[in-house]
Amino acid sequence: MTDVKATPERSGGAKDTVTITVDGKQIEAKPGELLIQAAEEGGVYIPRFCWHKRMDPVGACRMCLVDVEGSPPIPGTQSRRPQTACTTVVREGMVVHTQFTSDEANEAQKTILELLLINHPLDCPICDRGGECPLQDQTQDYGPAESRYTQQKRRYVKPVPISPLINLDRERCILCYRCTRFCEELSGDVLISTMQRGPEAFIFPFYKDPETNGHDAAVRGPLSGDINETFDSYFSGNTVQICPVGALTSTGYRFKARPWDMQNTESVCNLCASGCSIYAGVRVQDGNVARINAATNEDTNEEWLCDKGRYGNEYISSSERITQPWLRRDDALVPITWDEAFRELADKLAPVLAGDSDAGMIVGGHLCDEDYYAAQKFARVVLRTNNIDFRTEPGPSADAVVAPGVTYDDVLGSDLVVVVGTDLREELPLLFLRMRIAASKRGLPIALVHPRAVSLSEHAQLHVRALPGAVPQEITQALRGKERPIVLLGSRACSSEAVAAWNATGARIAWLPRRAGVTGALASGAHPDLLPGWRRITDDGDAADIANAWHVPVPAKAGLDVPGMLAAASSDLGVLWLVGADLSDVPGGNEALDKARYVVVQDVQNCSAVDHADLILPAATFVERDGTLTDWEGRRQQVNAAVDPPGSARADYAILAEAARRLGRPIGCRTHVQVKDELDGLLDGRTSIGAATQRAPEPPRNSDGLRLLTYRLLYDDGARLRASEGIRELTPRPFAEINTADAERLHVTDGANVKIASARGSITVSAKVTDKIAEGVVFVPWSQWGVGGHQLVSWDDQNPTLVVEAVS
Amino acid sequence: MAEETLVVLKRREMSEPWSFQTFVDSGGYQAIRKAVTEMTPEEVIKLVQDSGLRGRGGAGMGTGLKWSLIPKDSPKARYVVCNGDEGEPGAFHDRELMETDPHALIEGMLCAAYAIGARHCFIYCRGEFILARDRLAKAIQEAYDNNYLGENIMGTTFSCDMVLHRGAGAYICGEETALLESLEGYRGMPRPRPPFPVTEGLYASPTVVNNVQSLQAAGQVILNGAEWYRRWGTEKSPGTLVCSVSGAVNNPRNVEVPLGTSVADVLELCGGVDDRGLKAFAPGGWSTPMLPPDKLDATMDYEGMVAAGSVLGASSIIAVPNDMCIVRAVWRGSKFYSHESCGKCTPCREGTYWVERILEDIEHGRADERDLERLEAVNNGMSGFKSLCALAEFAAGPVGSSIVHFREEYEEHIRLKACPHQMQAVAS
Numbered sequence A: 001m002t003d004v005k006a007t008p009e010r011s012g013g014a015k016d017t018v019t020i021t022v023d024g025k026q027i028e029a030k031p032g033e034l035l036i037q038a039a040e041e042g043g044v045y046i047p048r049f050c051w052h053k054r055m056d057p058v059g060a061c062r063m064c065l066v067d068v069e070g071s072p073p074i075p076g077t078q079s080r081r082p083q084t085a086c087t088t089v090v091r092e093g094m095v096v097h098t099q100f101t102s103d104e105a106n107e108a109q110k111t112i113l114e115l116l117l118i119n120h121p122l123d124c125p126i127c128d129r130g131g132e133c134p135l136q137d138q139t140q141d142y143g144p145a146e147s148r149y150t151q152q153k154r155r156y157v158k159p160v161p162i163s164p165l166i167n168l169d170r171e172r173c174i175l176c177y178r179c180t181r182f183c184e185e186l187s188g189d190v191l192i193s194t195m196q197r198g199p200e201a202f203i204f205p206f207y208k209d210p211e212t213n214g215h216d217a218a219v220r221g222p223l224s225g226d227i228n229e230t231f232d233s234y235f236s237g238n239t240v241q242i243c244p245v246g247a248l249t250s251t252g253y254r255f256k257a258r259p260w261d262m263q264n265t266e267s268v269c270n271l272c273a274s275g276c277s278i279y280a281g282v283r284v285q286d287g288n289v290a291r292i293n294a295a296t297n298e299d300t301n302e303e304w305l306c307d308k309g310r311y312g313n314e315y316i317s318s319s320e321r322i323t324q325p326w327l328r329r330d331d332a333l334v335p336i337t338w339d340e341a342f343r344e345l346a347d348k349l350a351p352v353l354a355g356d357s358d359a360g361m362i363v364g365g366h367l368c369d370e371d372y373y374a375a376q377k378f379a380r381v382v383l384r385t386n387n388i389d390f391r392t393e394p395g396p397s398a399d400a401v402v403a404p405g406v407t408y409d410d411v412l413g414s415d416l417v418v419v420v421g422t423d424l425r426e427e428l429p430l431l432f433l434r435m436r437i438a439a440s441k442r443g444l445p446i447a448l449v450h451p452r453a454v455s456l457s458e459h460a461q462l463h464v465r466a467l468p469g470a471v472p473q474e475i476t477q478a479l480r481g482k483e484r485p486i487v488l489l490g491s492r493a494c495s496s497e498a499v500a501a502w503n504a505t506g507a508r509i510a511w512l513p514r515r516a517g518v519t520g521a522l523a524s525g526a527h528p529d530l531l532p533g534w535r536r537i538t539d540d541g542d543a544a545d546i547a548n549a550w551h552v553p554v555p556a557k558a559g560l561d562v563p564g565m566l567a568a569a570s571s572d573l574g575v576l577w578l579v580g581a582d583l584s585d586v587p588g589g590n591e592a593l594d595k596a597r598y599v600v601v602q603d604v605q606n607c608s609a610v611d612h613a614d615l616i617l618p619a620a621t622f623v624e625r626d627g628t629l630t631d632w633e634g635r636r637q638q639v640n641a642a643v644d645p646p647g648s649a650r651a652d653y654a655i656l657a658e659a660a661r662r663l664g665r666p667i668g669c670r671t672h673v674q675v676k677d678e679l680d681g682l683l684d685g686r687t688s689i690g691a692a693t694q695r696a697p698e699p700p701r702n703s704d705g706l707r708l709l710t711y712r713l714l715y716d717d718g719a720r721l722r723a724s725e726g727i728r729e730l731t732p733r734p735f736a737e738i739n740t741a742d743a744e745r746l747h748v749t750d751g752a753n754v755k756i757a758s759a760r761g762s763i764t765v766s767a768k769v770t771d772k773i774a775e776g777v778v779f780v781p782w783s784q785w786g787v788g789g790h791q792l793v794s795w796d797d798q799n800p801t802l803v804v805e806a807v808s
Numbered sequence B: 001m002a003e004e005t006l007v008v009l010k011r012r013e014m015s016e017p018w019s020f021q022t023f024v025d026s027g028g029y030q031a032i033r034k035a036v037t038e039m040t041p042e043e044v045i046k047l048v049q050d051s052g053l054r055g056r057g058g059a060g061m062g063t064g065l066k067w068s069l070i071p072k073d074s075p076k077a078r079y080v081v082c083n084g085d086e087g088e089p090g091a092f093h094d095r096e097l098m099e100t101d102p103h104a105l106i107e108g109m110l111c112a113a114y115a116i117g118a119r120h121c122f123i124y125c126r127g128e129f130i131l132a133r134d135r136l137a138k139a140i141q142e143a144y145d146n147n148y149l150g151e152n153i154m155g156t157t158f159s160c161d162m163v164l165h166r167g168a169g170a171y172i173c174g175e176e177t178a179l180l181e182s183l184e185g186y187r188g189m190p191r192p193r194p195p196f197p198v199t200e201g202l203y204a205s206p207t208v209v210n211n212v213q214s215l216q217a218a219g220q221v222i223l224n225g226a227e228w229y230r231r232w233g234t235e236k237s238p239g240t241l242v243c244s245v246s247g248a249v250n251n252p253r254n255v256e257v258p259l260g261t262s263v264a265d266v267l268e269l270c271g272g273v274d275d276r277g278l279k280a281f282a283p284g285g286w287s288t289p290m291l292p293p294d295k296l297d298a299t300m301d302y303e304g305m306v307a308a309g310s311v312l313g314a315s316s317i318i319a320v321p322n323d324m325c326i327v328r329a330v331w332r333g334s335k336f337y338s339h340e341s342c343g344k345c346t347p348c349r350e351g352t353y354w355v356e357r358i359l360e361d362i363e364h365g366r367a368d369e370r371d372l373e374r375l376e377a378v379n380n381g382m383s384g385f386k387s388l389c390a391l392a393e394f395a396a397g398p399v400g401s402s403i404v405h406f407r408e409e410y411e412e413h414i415r416l417k418a419c420p421h422q423m424q425a426v427a428s
């Protein structure tokens, strides 16, 4: 069948390109394309400051002035009016002369540059942009050598922190409106804007009270939190990256390095499963990661990052890093060598290797594919157990696992995307951003199932406010007759019943893991019921595949999941090994570690588990090792070492491979290429679903009581994130969101404290009374500043019934 | 001796010309009745085109031509917007037109709405025009009460609503695209053109933006015909024109004359140049290049003013008195432009800033010869159609033209390291 719509009818002979001539060169352009872009694609670069290909043109800087034949004349001269290439749409036969062939265009551009520079402070020597500044570059290429103006330039208070993450130096701003357009058109966080007008115009966060004009204070005095809102956007760092001068700078990067001192390594962010391409910029002199910038990747993040990915990596060079092995002796931790560490392991694991005792491994959610593969192989081959799991958060049971396969392009090209039970801005910020852009720019149809008005709500055609697990009829009906329907299931919505019901609609389904490593963990078999390559442990053929590959049998006994291991840590498990797993806000985590018989903590930095550790092994972070990461789509991308790990820290897979060798049951896997090849062989293009019966998140019951909804916010208590001061400052305090009607009934007022109790525990937090949440549901973020929903849920009940009372 | 020709100002001498009664008693709402009951929208557009009526807001585009550019096949709503933001220094005719004959504006807008198929009209009235606003508001209410606005106007199938919007004090909001941004509730900053408002205007829909006088004149044209209107004016600039006259004349006021009337005659209608004598005059508001007294023969029409080296602009003559320091006058004007520049584009934002500063230095005796060069350089830099809208051009006009005609006065400031006029004032 041919898709009629995809090939619009054309009248005979009409072309789908237009031919233009730029500086005598014929260029084939797309109809409707802007001249500046068409020229660039054809090899003629027209200078620009304000134009950015992912945003609407504004025609503000006037740097791209060119001479287009046929333009109206300038009265009294032989010249034509110059045209801005960024706002000019190509026309068949258009003849253009740029700065290379037209004196007028060249003069016009020079003039603009000079006008931009006469007010510019020229503090390049102390500017973070120096060396990679378009203004500096273009001045060098086209501009005048010296400024001929002696009058007073505009003065502003030098850098003003407009958020804990971002500084603004208004003297350097050339008012290109890239930052404000990013916020208006792309992120939707309209938090900065133009204040005043004319020569006095400047970019700034809004005044809190528009009635009292904060102008004078803002211009003369330092920024005061009493006067202005904070530029508190999850995407604020992108404005720094696209600012064509050094007006917007990152607090963390200020004066840290100069571009020419920096070596950039392309890699992938591992702070969520969005799969963003990054450049890790390392300062050559001291080998520190000075900044993370977005790399361009049209398949995933275009050229954007969220601020967590950009600024949330300060832990890499924090003093909390673990740089050598430690052993607990007489209640104190003492530094030891790797040799000693492996001897200690051999000692403690001897009963396990002899089959007299059991052990378990809990792996974190942000490791590389190779680490998961090595860990599960270590568990099965060395420890001879299936006690391995990554699901420290409610995750899919094996029977509900939906193999990836849906891509960003599929989602953005869909004719209805249903997003179920996930708050994308908090969980997969880049997927959110791309969907938001598609929705606002070209009306991507979106339907939501979520009890709260979440970030995508304002773009949703349909929003059913149901708890995760629900499969509302309105939505299944809306899916009918769609050509490219897609259902995106958040992890909380991923019960087997729900998956089956959504499957029945005929839509393509993708399950959205939040954490960066989860897809890799599943594909590698770091799950008690799954083997590498999405194989099911209960399937004899699958198990035989793996046994053949490894030349050892796959342990037969069913493995424990995370709650199972936590429960057994004080009894059956002689050793509990945590690989990059922070259990501080996992239900029952701290209690279990307290009572555990022997705890190995393999991690990059101090976390609460360290307090319970008997043996500590230092691991390398993702910028210190090679590997692959598999994003929510199943796209496997290369992680590249940018720096060496500190001290004697090593990559997780390498630690496990070495331990296996020392224990006399080698697993291979000594280099990441070895692990990768072995895993590749077992993946072999497989994306099928394992099936086993296991605890599925219980679908919410209909009861009269209030039900809890809890999930992580982007800025939460995560151990690594706590090292980033700026993000910490922006991390919300704990709260409970409650519907107005419920609040009225319970005499709860907005801003007052409420006590919230479930069968498992109780917390007191401040109430947010709003209609943005469905009646009967109370939302409490999972973990903020030590308090959160994790204290209320149990492993069996993610949506417990609550008792809520006002606290006076 | 020239005479006034009252066409759009024809109700000026009537009692309470702004009242509904006066209006209908003097032939009001007959144009829209004629259009809706006897003519097709195409015929209305054709008639206005034939009359040769040109926009009075400054650019002088054919009013009928503009209406004809509204796409016929667009599924979007169309809008008529009246530009009543009159902010040009020296201009005050739109204010008088709105104050004296608000119903004529409503009628003109109804004609435009009928011609282009608009259901909604907006009047963007300068915020400071309190009286005009009150009279317009009352007139709109009267029109609704008498079925000249709203559903099924005059019992026909034509329906139209009108909204009065007050500006908030920005000159730039008189520029049509900034006006539309402001009307939509955003910062008043011009949009890149194309797309022009006729294809993507208010709410990205086809929109006619017309000046007050253009719309009132269109109503007259529809009632009386193209030939009638062509009785006045020139071949390319037919009809009559209201000129605001201020400065060194004995009786500053608005006068309506046929296009093509000489500046000298217009000044004569205002009691002639006063005792101070004439040093120069700006023919179309301060934003149009000033001319020396030997150009008094220049005619008030689009072509005549270009031939004389200026433009018709807002047809508002500012007569600069002989004892006025030209540098000071231009400096004071430059403060207006840097204050009113919206700041969106580089040439205007930076140019107005530096022009003001250099002029201030020259006027206060702090400048040297290089500053005059710098002044010319920035002024040339900001002009030449490099800016996003014409404000930068407007700002550059008085500076450039005053240097051409009064260079020696600038040089004298620099030589004396002081303003000669100030010195004289101190001496006497």
Ligand SMILES: Cc1cc2nc3c(=O)[nH]c(=O)nc-3n(C[C@H](O)[C@H](O)[C@H](O)COP(=O)(O)O)c2cc1C
Binding pocket: B054, B055, B056, B057, B058, B059, B060, B061, B063, B066, B083, B084, B085, B086, B087, B088, B171, B172, B173, B174, B175, B176, B177, B209, B210, B211, B212, B214, B215, B389, B390, B391, B394
């Ligand atoms: C800076 C600037 C200010 C303007 N102010 C006005 C104004 O106050 N009134 C007006 O009618 N047109 C003004 N214009 C012209 C308008 O942009 C537009 O050309 C006019 O409203 C069109 O109406 P017309 O075709 O009836 O002349 C201004 C233009 C510029 C660039």
Ligand code: SF4
Binding pocket: A172, A173, A174, A175, A176, A177, A178, A179, A180, A203, A239, A242, A243, A244, A245, A247, A248
């Ligand atoms: S801060 Fe940077 S991005 Fe924003 S307007 Fe100024 S120069 Fe442009």
Ligand code: SF4
Binding pocket: A269, A270, A271, A272, A273, A274, A275, A276, A301, A305, A306, A307, A308, A309, A310, A428, A429, A430, A431
């Ligand atoms: S969206 Fe996810 S992958 Fe992308 S930068 Fe943010 S945390 Fe990293």
Ligand code: SF4
Binding pocket: B172, B189, B190, B340, B341, B342, B343, B344, B345, B346, B348, B349, B387, B388, B389, B390, B391, B392
């Ligand atoms: S010319 Fe001046 S008023 Fe017009 S857009 Fe540019 S800055 Fe704004």
Ligand code: FES
Binding pocket: A047, A048, A049, A050, A051, A058, A059, A060, A061, A062, A063, A064, A065, A084, A085, A086, A087
């Ligand atoms: S790049 Fe075209 S105006 Fe700025």
